[in-house]
Amino acid sequence: MIQVNNLTKYYDSFCAVDGISLEIRQGEILGLLGPNGAGKTTTLRMLTGFFKPTSGTIKIDDLEIPKDTLEIKKRMGYLPESAPLYHNMLVFDYLTYVAKVRGLAKEDIPGRLQELSGLCGLADIMHKSIDALSKGLKQRVGLAHAMMTDPEILILDEPTSGLDPNQIAEIRAIIRRIGKKKTIIFSTHILSEAEATCDRIVIINQGKMVADDTTENLKHRAEKGTTFSLALYGETGKAPIKLLNTLDADLDIRQVAARETGTSLYEVKTGSSRDFRKDIYLKIKETDWVMAELTRESQSLENIFQELTKGA
Ligand SMILES: Nc1ncnc2c1ncn2[C@@H]1O[C@H](COP(=O)(O)OP(=O)(O)OP(=O)(O)O)[C@@H](O)[C@H]1O
Numbered sequence: 001m002i003q004v005n006n007l008t009k010y011y012d013s014f015c016a017v018d019g020i021s022l023e024i025r026q027g028e029i030l031g032l033l034g035p036n037g038a039g040k041t042t043t044l045r046m047l048t049g050f051f052k053p054t055s056g057t058i059k060i061d062d063l064e065i066p067k068d069t070l071e072i073k074k075r076m077g078y079l080p081e082s083a084p085l086y087h088n089m090l091v092f093d094y095l096t097y098v099a100k101v102r103g104l105a106k107e108d109i110p111g112r113l114q115e116l117s118g119l120c121g122l123a124d125i126m127h128k129s130i131d132a133l134s135k136g137l138k139q140r141v142g143l144a145h146a147m148m149t150d151p152e153i154l155i156l157d158e159p160t161s162g163l164d165p166n167q168i169a170e171i172r173a174i175i176r177r178i179g180k181k182k183t184i185i186f187s188t189h190i191l192s193e194a195e196a197t198c199d200r201i202v203i204i205n206q207g208k209m210v211a212d213d214t215t216e217n218l219k220h221r222a223e224k225g226t227t228f229s230l231a232l233y234g235e236t237g238k239a240p241i242k243l244l245n246t247l248d249a250d251l252d253i254r255q256v257a258a259r260e261t262g263t264s265l266y267e268v269k270t271g272s273s274r275d276f277r278k279d280i281y282l283k284i285k286e287t288d289w290v291m292a293e294l295t296r297e298s299q300s301l302e303n304i305f306q307e308l309t310k311g312a
Pocket of ligand 1: 011014035036039040042
């Protein structure tokens with residue numbers, strides 16, 4: 001269990017992280033989400049013991065930063081945003097070197113490299129030079145580096161930044177695979193990334209925590225606001241607004257610019273999760289208007305993220 005209490009970091013007089021408190025359970029995959037400059041890297045660097053907090057505490061089980069930083073570092077693997085690899089080495093030589101530096105016994109190294117090769121998909125590139133690898137493959141080598149000592153906790157700073165969609169999918173699959181056994185905290189500024197990979201999402205904005213919930217709950221929250229889109233053939237003017245208002249006084253209905261000529265388009269907004277499509281259809285059926293389209297658009301997680309990080 002990781003316990004973060006009132007974590008704060010100032011760079012001179014600028015507050016980059018402002019009183020973050022959270023608990024991360026063993027085996028959780030936690031996404032630290034926020035726009036650029038929100039304070040993600042600073043938070044992760046404090047968690048790994050690289051940066052000293054201005055105030056606040058970080059406890060990992062019975063250990064505490066800064067008192068037990070060395071012991072905590074042994075339990076953690078860290079993949080910084082740009083993995084600092086030795087580019088002129090072969091992957092195999094580099095990982096062997098990392099294993100030695102991290103204190104693995106000589107006889108354990110071949111077995112560990114084989115495990116990491118399977119876990120991170122390195123079999124075909126073990127004997128390639130690092131500088132000849134694509135960014136996605138380099139990131140996999142960086143992951144193997146971070147995993148060398150089989151740490152309980154993995155901290156990954158924007159692990160898919162700058163990768164193409166296929167490489168992103170591969171790294172996500174590796175994170176999910178590793179996450180079955182480890183606690184993983186990773187940062188991203190891309191909501192779909194956190195949604196696709198995490199059990200829980202913490203959103204930070206301008207150094208402050210603005211949301212902390214399971215991915216499911218955040219989605220549920222997003223689904224509460226619903227917009228229905230109704231298109232009718234012909235120029236039907238304001239009359240449909242008056243008619244549909246009889247369904248529920250809380251509906252917010254307005255006419256918007258039609259997507260195709262010869263139709264009138266209306267947006268029907270509700271703050272509840274109730275599906276009004278059937279009611280709208282039956283109301284329109286009472287008239288001689290002809291429906292061209294009726295769709296439901298849930299408020300997306302993207303909207304929630306934008307709302308919570310407004311002003312960033
Ligand atoms: N060494 C530093 N000295 C002064 N200010 C800094 C320093 N490092 C970061 N900052 C500032 O602190 C704020 C948070 O930076 P941080 O890198 O933690 O954000 P981030 O969420 O990781 O952003 P990004 O997604 O762009 O990496 C930013 O405004 C940044 O400019």
